[in-house]
Amino acid sequence: MASPGERAGEPSDRGRPVNDVQLSKFLSYICRHGAEKKGLTVQEGGYINVDDILELREARKNGYSVSDVQRVVANYPKQRFSLRSKPNDDGKLQICANQGHSLEVKGLDLVPILRPEEAPVVVHGTYRRAWEQIKKQGLSKMSRNHVHFAAGLPGEDGVISGMRSSCQILIYIDMKKALEGGLLFYRSANNVILCSGDENGFISTKYFEKVYDITKGVKLDYY
Incomplete structure (x- = not known):
């Protein structure tokens, strides 16, 4: 499957070259964070009318079309977006981000994880520059709705999203402890595991199972 970067410069319906990486970043911002700031209506499940997005100044400036959006959604390897025809209405095409929102979204397509065996591996990827802070406070959802x-x-079977391949440190979660501790976990449509953390948006280090610096090949202490 081709990535957006491999299709950068493909002509749009209007005959102008479209940078698919730039378009995917634009769609990510709108669907995850910026829809309300741009005056767009976010429907249940996080869906937004594609036509409304294409009327935004940035979209018109770059000549984006419906077919450009469809191509990026179809070819994006991490499957961060979903498309549908608007239900019970005029059948207009709508798009949503599968996860990663800072917007409050009702009815997002998330499946609760109720038992540890439903998610035998739950791992967060991060960078060495963030590790000292994580050791002190745990993982934070920061400005987003979930960690x-x-x-x-x-690259493993079924793993298409959830961390960057450039991550230096891997933090594995002890799901038995975390679920027993009252943390709520969900699986998104593109198989990303999500957790909003405790009442302050943190996941304590007491729920870590193991931590590795994969660039150095060493196990890290976090007590």
């Missing part, structure tokens, strides 16, 4: 985890390592 993101992968259901395995990048």
Whole structure:
């Protein structure tokens, strides 16, 4: 499957070259964070009318079309977006981000994880520069609604999203402890594991199972 970067410069319906990486970043911002700031209506499940997005100044400036959006959604390897025809209405095309929102979204397509065996591997990827802070406070959802985890390592069967392949440190979660501790975990449509943390948006280090610096090949202490 081709990535957006491999299709950068493909002509749009209007005959102008479209940078698919730039378009995917634009769609990510709108669907995850910026829809309300741009005056767009976010429907249940996080869906937004594609036509409304294409009327935004940035979209018109770059000549984006419906077919451009469809191509990026179809070819994006991490499957961060979903498309549908608007239900019970005029059948207009709508788009949503599968996860990663800072917007409050009702009815997002998330499946609760109720038992540890439903998610045998839950791992968060991060960078060495963030590790000292994580050791002190745990993982933070920061400005987003959830902390993101992968259901395995990048490239493994069924793992298409959840962490960047450039991550230096892997933090594995002890799901038995975390679920017993009252943390709520969900699986998104593109198989990303999500957790909003405790009442302050943190996941304590007491729920860590193991931590590795994969660039150095060493196990890290976090007590």
